[in-house]
Amino acid sequence: MLKALIEPFRNPYPRHLTGESVSGKGDTGKPKTKVQNWSSTLRRVWSYLALRKGKLMLVLLMVVLSSALALLGPYLIGVAVDDYLEGGGGQDWVYFLIGLAVVYTLFSLTSWLQNIWMIEISQETIYRLRFDLFSHLHKLPIPFFGKRQQGEIMSRVTNDIENVSSTLNSSAIQIFSSVLTLIGTVTVMLLLSPLLTLLTFTVVPLMALGMRWITRRTGPLFKQRQRNLGELNGYIEETLSGQRMIKAFSQEDRAIRGFQERNERIRLSGFWALTISGFIPKLMNALNNMSFAIIAGIGGILAIRGAITVGIIIIFVEYARQFTRPLNDLANQWNTLLSAIAGAERVFEVMDEPEESSDEQAAVELKQMDGAIAFEQVSFGYDNNRPTLNGISFKVKPGEMIALVGPTGAGKTTLIQLLSRFYDADSGRVTVDGRDIRSIKRESLRSYMAFVLQDTFLFKGTIRENIRFGRLDATDEEVEQAARLANAEPFILRMKGGYDKVLDIGGSGISQGQKQLLAIARAILANPSILVLDEATSSIDTVTEIKIQEGLERLMEGRTSFVIAHRLNTIRSADRILVLKDGRLLEQGSHDELLRQNGFYRDLYASQLRKMAL
Ligand SMILES: Nc1ncnc2c1ncn2[C@@H]1O[C@H](COP(=O)(O)OP(=O)(O)OP(=O)(O)O)[C@@H](O)[C@H]1O
Numbered sequence: 001m002l003k004a005l006i007e008p009f010r011n012p013y014p015r016h017l018t019g020e021s022v023s024g025k026g027d028t029g030k031p032k033t034k035v036q037n038w039s040s041t042l043r044r045v046w047s048y049l050a051l052r053k054g055k056l057m058l059v060l061l062m063v064v065l066s067s068a069l070a071l072l073g074p075y076l077i078g079v080a081v082d083d084y085l086e087g088g089g090g091q092d093w094v095y096f097l098i099g100l101a102v103v104y105t106l107f108s109l110t111s112w113l114q115n116i117w118m119i120e121i122s123q124e125t126i127y128r129l130r131f132d133l134f135s136h137l138h139k140l141p142i143p144f145f146g147k148r149q150q151g152e153i154m155s156r157v158t159n160d161i162e163n164v165s166s167t168l169n170s171s172a173i174q175i176f177s178s179v180l181t182l183i184g185t186v187t188v189m190l191l192l193s194p195l196l197t198l199l200t201f202t203v204v205p206l207m208a209l210g211m212r213w214i215t216r217r218t219g220p221l222f223k224q225r226q227r228n229l230g231e232l233n234g235y236i237e238e239t240l241s242g243q244r245m246i247k248a249f250s251q252e253d254r255a256i257r258g259f260q261e262r263n264e265r266i267r268l269s270g271f272w273a274l275t276i277s278g279f280i281p282k283l284m285n286a287l288n289n290m291s292f293a294i295i296a297g298i299g300g301i302l303a304i305r306g307a308i309t310v311g312i313i314i315i316f317v318e319y320a321r322q323f324t325r326p327l328n329d330l331a332n333q334w335n336t337l338l339s340a341i342a343g344a345e346r347v348f349e350v351m352d353e354p355e356e357s358s359d360e361q362a363a364v365e366l367k368q369m370d371g372a373i374a375f376e377q378v379s380f381g382y383d384n385n386r387p388t389l390n391g392i393s394f395k396v397k398p399g400e401m402i403a404l405v406g407p408t409g410a411g412k413t414t415l416i417q418l419l420s421r422f423y424d425a426d427s428g429r430v431t432v433d434g435r436d437i438r439s440i441k442r443e444s445l446r447s448y449m450a451f452v453l454q455d456t457f458l459f460k461g462t463i464r465e466n467i468r469f470g471r472l473d474a475t476d477e478e479v480e481q482a483a484r485l486a487n488a489e490p491f492i493l494r495m496k497g498g499y500d501k502v503l504d505i506g507g508s509g510i511s512q513g514q515k516q517l518l519a520i521a522r523a524i525l526a527n528p529s530i531l532v533l534d535e536a537t538s539s540i541d542t543v544t545e546i547k548i549q550e551g552l553e554r555l556m557e558g559r560t561s562f563v564i565a566h567r568l569n570t571i572r573s574a575d576r577i578l579v580l581k582d583g584r585l586l587e588q589g590s591h592d593e594l595l596r597q598n599g600f601y602r603d604l605y606a607s608q609l610r611k612m613a614l
Contacts, residue, residue: 062114067180069107074318082311122168141356142422160343167340221273369448369529371398371560377428403565403574410580450528456519464499470525486521487547513544520551531561
């Protein structure tokens with residue numbers, strides 16, 4: 001009902017043109033205003049707001065008061081005029097003036113109070129919501145992140161929450177106050193003069209028709225402009241992230257031309273959309289003036305006939321303005337409200353994602369781990385129809401070094417994911433020190449493991465902090481000792497600032513090899529019982545490679561290690577090699593044993609040797 005009433009008054013300017021933030025898939029700038037489940041989303045937003053129920057009631061009281069005071073002001077002016085004309089002689093003017101001053105001061109006070117209290121409530125609500133969302137994200141299982149783009153998740157924590165926040169701050173209260181003002185104005189108008197009220201309303205259908213006529217034309221143009229804008233954003237992102245490639249192939253001019261074409265399309269659609277919608281304020285003004293003319297003209301005749309007073313005409317002129325303002329406000333806030341509810345829904349969608357299944361009731365904390373591992377007939381598939389690992393069985397003694405080899409997609413990484421319980425086996429079991437890993441608390445299991453991956457993640461922070469990530473309570477001395485063992489110290493000390501040098505996100509200022517050395521230092525500090533190494537495939541200079549090798553050997557000493565191996569010398573020195581192909585464990589044994597078997601491994605090894613020789 002409300003929606004139908006305000007629909008024609010909706011602001012045709014999409015919010016990105018008016019500088020407001022939009023929710024949605026971030027870079028496309030496309031607002032997502034489709035709400036799937038209104039009632040449950042609103043109920044959940046309410047459950048957050050209700051934590052400040054008392055304050056909220058005070059805000060609502062202020063809204064009611066300020067709306068009533070907004071009605072009272074013009075009414076007092078009208079009464080004052082009548083009083084003067086009816087021979088009051090003006091003696092009461094002082095009282096009316098004082099009355100008006102009190103009304104408008106109270107109006108400002110109540111508006112100000114509702115504003116600051118609502119800011120307090122909304123900021124606290126958003127603070128809780130953001131916290132709940134972020135902590136929930138950290139409890140979600142790895143497959144959740146595999147299924148979604150990082151940017152999309154980010155947009156929920158930032159854009160969507162921001163959207164809810166800005167709506168709670170202003171729109172929610174404004175909508176409530178607009179509805180009250182609208183109801184109040186119409187009621188008082190009807191009480192004063194039903195005939196004049198009807199006449200004032202004659203312009204409303206005209207306004208609605210005019211707005212509809214214009215927005216029907218501008219709507220598609222704005223949509224077009226939004227699509228063009230999304231396209232341009234995508235293009236900018238693509239060309240910026242592909243800068244190296246563009247420069248390497250001297251494609252700068254082509255990139256600029258591509259930008260120009262898209263930019264031109266936005267200019268054209270924007271020009272027409274804004275030009276046509278520019279008629280709206282003019283139309284509203286003209287019709288407003290028309291309503292004033294009707295009130296003054298017909299009101300004048302009615303006043304001469306004694307049906308109404310001049311004061312009532314003045315009240316009507318003011319109320320007519322007050323009547324169209326909330327209609328416009330409501331129409332403009334409607335988009336914001338829809339977008340915020342959609343944003344809240346997207347936030348709750350993530351919060352409804354099931355957490356990483358909780359540990360079994362009987363799951364235990366490990367006091368220590370020797371590092372004996374067994375896979376017993378383990379099968380697993382990312383999707384149910386296609387097994388990625390099939391009946392894998394092997395045993396590893398504590399301290400053994402196992403090389404995992406096999407063609408790309410064979411299942412090497414998946415096997416490690418099962419060992420660290422990022423995923424659970426569909427059938428069969430994985431044991432550590434003879435205990436099914438499902439009966440060990442995940443956190444406890446992972447605390448005995450460390451990973452040195454190809455793509456070492458470095459945080460924005462000092463080198464010292466980055467190494468300390470391996471064990472947060474390590475002393476400076478322990479951090480430096482780990483860096484020395486990892487062979488990382490010489491390069492750290494050569495850098496300006498040494499251990500206190502601040503690294504950028506992703507460690508953009510240091511080389512691939514140096515990142516690996518830091519990762520090794522981190523793992524040494526963690527002192528794990530089980531170590532997982534994913535050897536770098538990219539070429540690293542020989543000197544760094546020797547340093548990495550030495551660091552790794554020190555790291556692996558006395559620990560059970562799994563190496564996803566690409567280097568021949570690693571493979572050769574492994575205690576045992578597991579050869580995987582198409583999710584099956586094809587062969588296992590030492591390098592010499594496998595060569596003697598004359599099977600798949602021998603072919604793989606021969607092809608590696610050929611590559612090295614080239
Ligand atoms: N998150 C995932 N969802 C669905 N399928 C996946 C997922 N991760 C890997 N796969 C698929 O599982 C199979 C095994 O992948 P896995 O990463 O374990 O192979 P790999 O032997 O480590 O390969 P590489 O040497 O290229 O890293 C592949 O077919 C891969 O496409």
